[in-house]
Amino acid sequence: MTDKKFTVIRGGIDLPPEIDKRSFCTAYATDTRLMGVLGVCIHWEIEKNEIADDFYQFFYLDAEEYAIENYRSVRGNNPEEIHKVESTLIGGLGGERIPLTERECRLLLLEFAELNERYRQPFPDGYEEYSFLLEPCEAPDRHERNALMKKICTPITGEYQLIHYF
Numbered sequence: 001m002t003d004k005k006f007t008v009i010r011g012g013i014d015l016p017p018e019i020d021k022r023s024f025c026t027a028y029a030t031d032t033r034l035m036g037v038l039g040v041c042i043h044w045e046i047e048k049n050e051i052a053d054d055f056y057q058f059f060y061l062d063a064e065e066y067a068i069e070n071y072r073s074v075r076g077n078n079p080e081e082i083h084k085v086e087s088t089l090i091g092g093l094g095g096e097r098i099p100l101t102e103r104e105c106r107l108l109l110l111e112f113a114e115l116n117e118r119y120r121q122p123f124p125d126g127y128e129e130y131s132f133l134l135e136p137c138e139a140p141d142r143h144e145r146n147a148l149m150k151k152i153c154t155p156i157t158g159e160y161q162l163i164h165y166f
Helices: 079-093 102-119 127-134 142-151 159-165
Strands: 021-030 037-048 051-062 067-075 097-099
Touching (some): 037 079, 037 102, 051 102, 051 127, 067 102, 102 142
Antiparallel strands (some): 051 067
16 A cells, blocks of 8 residues: 655635724615615725725625525725626616615625525625624614614605505
């Protein structure tokens, strides 16, 4: 029997940027939940070795079939790149951009992550970049949940709009 020697070769997948500190800046969701889908954008300031950078996360959420369906991120503050990803991923949804808090983002993403499990849908690529947002947190009470739902649903202003959503 001969001894075989193995060599470990580094793969081609880039790991997420290592960070020392992450600070929530802003976030928004489209108010298109009644259509069954919505987009979410979260802007962070990240720090590595005392050098600050911007980090944007974009999510496409589908409440009917795919849950957290798509995810993209942008590191840095290149307006053209941010706009391109935003337009490609969630620009077609229309609706208004509704500001969200960090907690509201986490609650929303946790809810959709539960749908991923229920629908047996895989999480989109980049999981290592957003998995921290899916860590369990204190459950919302009924009022907090209703307030969030109200935020992400456009107000129904007429009978035709009501019929359309039903």
